Amino acid sequence: MSLSHSLSLEVVLVQARLEAQGIVSYELRAPGNEALPAFTAGAHIDLYLPDGMTRSYSLANDPGERQRYVIAVQLAEQGRGGSAWLHSTSRIGERLRISLPRNDFELVQDPGLAVFICGGIGITPALSMIHLRVRQGLPWRLLYAVRSHERCAFVEELLDLEQRQGLGQVQFFRSDDDERLDMQRVITTTPADAHLYCCGPQRMINEFIAATSSRPPTLVHYERFAAASEAATGGGFEVVLQRSGTRISVEAGKSILDALLENGVDVQYACSNGVCGTCRTGVLEGVPDHRDDYLTDDEKRGNTAVMVCCSGALSPRLVLDL
Ligand code: FES
Incomplete structure (x- = not known):
């Protein structure tokens, strides 16, 4: 047994919910509904799937919740099969093994403005962070870019969070409707002391890094879905x-x-x-x-x-x- 599996825990898939076109959220609980290990906003788990597949997914729910983990999975057109297995084969009541939560994308505890810039399924870690900001009564702003209205996940939950304290603002950008997110403009119009968080596809991360290059690195945070360089597949x-x-x-x-x-x-x-x-x-x-x-x-x-x-x-x- 590998080290990662020896540190794993068993959970039950208790709910699956269609959040947007091609995106399903999954709620995982302990078999006896006992408390799960605590996690921090921005954390992820590895999900160990049949056939030895392992996939990492950000936790999307409020980190104050101890009874459940919520992940969201986008069906990948050319993935290695993890999203396809979850979307089409997994069943409610099924037991799954996951890793303990880990966090490579920490939310900094700061009373100032936190700005979240997300693309597509990159909304998941930000959603957990926004839950925490709302609970703490701290200001936040979300800029959420998607291809179309149908691909916009967690809309009701986000709008509900926006309403709760009056300290948040949600803005959607749908490229099919010609509403492109202008990264340079977003950054230049954001207060100099705001913490900036970005999670999304490669192009968005590259634009974010370029647009924030003159900001102090301690205020700039991002999580990639893929490395900046192309994979080496030349063989030989x-x-x-x-x-x-x-x-x-x-x-x-x-x-x-x-x-x-x-x-x-x-x-x-x-x-x-x-x-x-x-x-x-x-x-x-x-x-x-x-x-x-x-x-x-x-x-x-x-x-x-x-x-x-x-x-x-x-x-x-x-x-x-x-
Ligand atoms: S599988 Fe994630 S770095 Fe290789």
């Missing part, structure tokens, strides 16, 4: 599994993770995009072509670890600690 190298001596050729069009899974190697992964850290694997020999946003620059220069979901090799051979 070999990985060697140190413990068994198995040699696996990584062909063009495949990631190291693809090649490992196709050869029956049990590797943990979640985001498949180089951001969560789940697939970190030790490197004993060779030079990885690092494409992730998880390892630090020093770790990348050290070449002692590789994120196999997205990185490749600059040497003809990588010996992995597997």
Whole structure:
């Protein structure tokens, strides 16, 4: 059993709710409805699915709630099957294993304005943060960009939160209706001391980073769905599994993770995009072509670890600690 699974807990899927086109929220509770481990706003869990799949999902509910975790899952058109399994195969009453909550996207406790800029399913961590801001009576603003009205999730809940204290403001941007979010304008019209949070697709994060480059880094927070660099799928190298001596050729069009899974190697992964850290694997020999946003620059220069979901090799051979 892997370390991540030994720290897992069992939950029951008690409710599934269509929140928007292609987006379903799932409510998870402990089998006896006892209190779940506490979480902080912006936290996520890993969900261990059948066939060894692991997927990371942000918790969307109020972090003050101890009886349930709520996640929301968007059906991915070309995903590895985690969202498809949840949308079409999972059943109410089913028992699932999840990790303990972890947080890489903390909400800073600050009485000043918090501005949340979200795209698509990126609304989920912000929703949890907004719940906390409302409960604490602190000011917030949400700018929520979606493709269309039908793809806008949690609308009623957001509008209800906006009403509750009179300290929040929700603004929707629907690109199908020509309502594009102008990131530069949003940032320049936001008070200089506001904390800025962004969660959404790659392009939105890139625009956010560019628009906030002159702000103090302590006020700028974002969570990516995918690493900034393209995954290395050029192939043409070999990985060697140190413990068994198995040699696996990584062909063009495949990631190291693809090649490992196709050869029956049990590797943990979640985001498949180089951001969560789940697939970190030790490197004993060779030079990885690092494409992730998880390892630090020093770790990348050290070449002692590789994120196999997205990185490749600059040497003809990588010996992995597997
Ligand atoms: S699976 Fe998330 S970084 Fe590789």
